Amino acid sequence: xxxxxLTFLVVVFILLTQHMLKYFDDIIGKDLGWDVxxxxxxxxAIFMTPVALPLAVLLSSLIAFGNLGEHFELTAVKxxxxxxxxxxxxxxxxxxxxxxxxxxxxNYLVPKAALEAYSLLYDIKxxxxxxxxxxxxxYSSIPDISxxxxxxxxxGQSLKGIIIYDHRNRVGNREVTIADSGKMYTILNDQYxxxxxxxxxxxxxxxxxxxxxxxxxxxGQTLSKTKFDKTQIVxxxxxxxxxxxxxxxxxxxxxxxxxxxxxxxxxxxxxxxxNQELNRFINTRNQIFIHHFKxxxxxxxxxxxxxxxxxxxxxxxxxxxxxxKLSQGMGKVELTKLSKFExxxxxxxxxxxxxxxxxxxxxxxxxxIGAALNHARMVKSQVFNYTNQINAYDSEYKxxxxxxxxxxxxSLACIAMFLIGAPLGAIIKxxxxxxxxxxxxxxxxxxxxLSMMGDKWARQGVIPVPIGIWMADxxxxxxxxxxxxxxxxxxxxxxxxxxxxxxxxxxxxLQAKKLLSKPIT
Numbered sequence: 001x002x003x004x005x006l007t008f009l010v011v012v013f014i015l016l017t018q019h020m021l022k023y024f025d026d027i028i029g030k031d032l033g034w035d036v037x038x039x040x041x042x043x044x045a046i047f048m049t050p051v052a053l054p055l056a057v058l059l060s061s062l063i064a065f066g067n068l069g070e071h072f073e074l075t076a077v078k079x080x081x082x083x084x085x086x087x088x089x090x091x092x093x094x095x096x097x098x099x100x101x102x103x104x105x106x107n108y109l110v111p112k113a114a115l116e117a118y119s120l121l122y123d124i125k126x127x128x129x130x131x132x133x134x135x136x137x138x139y140s141s142i143p144d145i146s147x148x149x150x151x152x153x154x155x156g157q158s159l160k161g162i163i164i165y166d167h168r169n170r171v172g173n174r175e176v177t178i179a180d181s182g183k184m185y186t187i188l189n190d191q192y193x194x195x196x197x198x199x200x201x202x203x204x205x206x207x208x209x210x211x212x213x214x215x216x217x218x219x220g221q222t223l224s225k226t227k228f229d230k231t232q233i234v235x236x237x238x239x240x241x242x243x244x245x246x247x248x249x250x251x252x253x254x255x256x257x258x259x260x261x262x263x264x265x266x267x268x269x270x271x272x273x274x275n276q277e278l279n280r281f282i283n284t285r286n287q288i289f290i291h292h293f294k295x296x297x298x299x300x301x302x303x304x305x306x307x308x309x310x311x312x313x314x315x316x317x318x319x320x321x322x323x324x325k326l327s328q329g330m331g332k333v334e335l336t337k338l339s340k341f342e343x344x345x346x347x348x349x350x351x352x353x354x355x356x357x358x359x360x361x362x363x364x365x366x367x368x369i370g371a372a373l374n375h376a377r378m379v380k381s382q383v384f385n386y387t388n389q390i391n392a393y394d395s396e397y398k399x400x401x402x403x404x405x406x407x408x409x410x411s412l413a414c415i416a417m418f419l420i421g422a423p424l425g426a427i428i429k430x431x432x433x434x435x436x437x438x439x440x441x442x443x444x445x446x447x448x449x450l451s452m453m454g455d456k457w458a459r460q461g462v463i464p465v466p467i468g469i470w471m472a473d474x475x476x477x478x479x480x481x482x483x484x485x486x487x488x489x490x491x492x493x494x495x496x497x498x499x500x501x502x503x504x505x506x507x508x509x510l511q512a513k514k515l516l517s518k519p520i521t
Contacts, residue, residue: 008056043117050410059418062436065425101147115256144168174205193235202226254403273393276309283355419480423487
């Protein structure tokens, strides 16, 4: 328990530091309080648990069983007739409980933490930087105000050479304030900025005086100039605050959904994708490809036929006939009219079909060829659009499917890491933070690379999604079982003498084979 808690905290800290470095530029200089930073770090720490738990299990099991092997305690346990598998069983039960806790965290805590963290991070990115006037440059972060100072004194409040452009009236640079010196500080819990200006002037250009005889705006304007020894200006700094966005705009992201929500999302996307395929098949066949009134014998695929039957049954269940019409036999009359209409339409189609056959005896004109080409281009464009929409639905479906499998795969990775760490610690017989840390880093990098490759291939459709996501866990399970087998027979995989013996046996076998291959004289 000690190594597990320690390594889990260390791994979370390392992963959290690495993750927060990506957003360092978005956070620094925003004058955020410690409560906001603490909240952001806390939620991102929870977000790191799916990766930290398997690595912590691997490292802690390596340290624990490495210490047991280094102090010959495993040898003492085996001398009492207790096998290695039996000695692993109590800790394996703990790992199973830990896997259940990891699944709960991955399915419920991590999506909520991701929603809180990334929504807060978005609001932080939108927040304006802290008020920082630079000498000789205009500062325009205050809405509709531009301020320039020539010199800032060391006390942080006193200023010299101040120019203020006020654009709040939306009339351009018509109101300007110039002061020789002044003081700047915030009041009322940093909600307002107060400027005390000394020895200056305020210039204000008024609106045009009126219209001339032609009815046009007169070019003449009023100008006022006011001298002051001291004046005070207060600006609202509410735009510098952290304004929270409604979280509902972020809830659709896959990492912010649990398994039940992901299943609903996949069902909705799959339904839309089937509808699009059905529209492409039926609309393209019946409306675009004209077969001169001949019956098309191309059937619907089984999946689309089942989807169409389901949609038709839902549509029919919504159709109702009023009881008064049924009592008067109106339904029967309407059906009779419909059958007559279909019969009449069929006779008309036969006449048109007989006439259209005569058209094939004439040579096609340029107008007809041009119309045919335009029709073919329209068919190609519409089929291309249908295909792009279906591919977009398919890619979106795979994204949610990948996240659904990752919730389970990241949880069961704890068992795979334990099956590697415990037998490997018993084999290498080294405790502490030396060899176990090196071995755990190697296997974690191997696991991380396999996970990234499987995720990428699954999204690209190179391999099925379940294979891509579960590939890393399956390979680690096999490696863990091999290490367990070697640990049960006290294999010395990490000792030089073991490989010398293997090399000597190989040389002896090669020499014997060479002697047997020589002809007998």
